[in-house]
Amino acid sequence: MVKGQELSNTIIINSRIEEIGRVLDCVKTYMERKGYIGVKYRRLIGASYEAIANAIIHGNRKDEGKRVVVTYLDAEDQFQVRVRDEGEGFDLSSVRDPRLPENITKSYGRGIFIIRKFVDGLSFNDKGNEITLTIKK
């Protein structure tokens, strides 16, 4: 549970890559208005980019008829971004370490790893189609 919830806002987009920037601009504008600046907020935006891109490409398989729901939640002690797609779900345990010699030269497989490194908390719902990114304030 999020303690002392202050604000929650939801943005719904179609599964188009061009929409990612629009969503993140909304989140960035809110953060700037609240004075949330610095490395950890920049990292959260970077992680959110990867999460939304995964939702569009892997979750909804770029089906523009399917939606991605992005919710940002500003609470007393943390800031969360939740991204939900209409896909079959994702198994976090299937993610391989892209730093290993057998993976380092692959052109894919770094998105979840970057997310994990850039936030304080990362979780999925049971189905695996909603990811929650959390940073502590």
Place this chain on the structure above:
Amino acid sequence: MEKLEIIMKEQGGKHIGIIRVQGDLDIKGSDILLEKMMKLGDEGNTHILVDLGKVKFIGSSGLGVLISTLQNLRKRNGTLKLLHLQDGVMEKFKITKLIREFEVYGSEEDALRSFNSPQ
């Protein structure tokens, strides 16, 4: 991505394709960069220097495009080197350990001079 410029220079008898990127290397930007690098490769240019001095954001797709191009160029006895990495971009190369795969330079002169040595 706002802008992408390609300049050809000769160094040590090699043709070096310098690609200056301006703007985000997000999915769209990465696609554009990949297309340009492939075109350079198709034209026989196997030595590429990518200037990321005006890139503040690189996503996993951008990292993927750069490492896959480096791999392809290596197979043809070529290489891809990087120039002017901003802090946020450097951070991505470091946490993914891709920094170990690339030669990274802080000045164009040093980068170009490095092509003199045999690859």
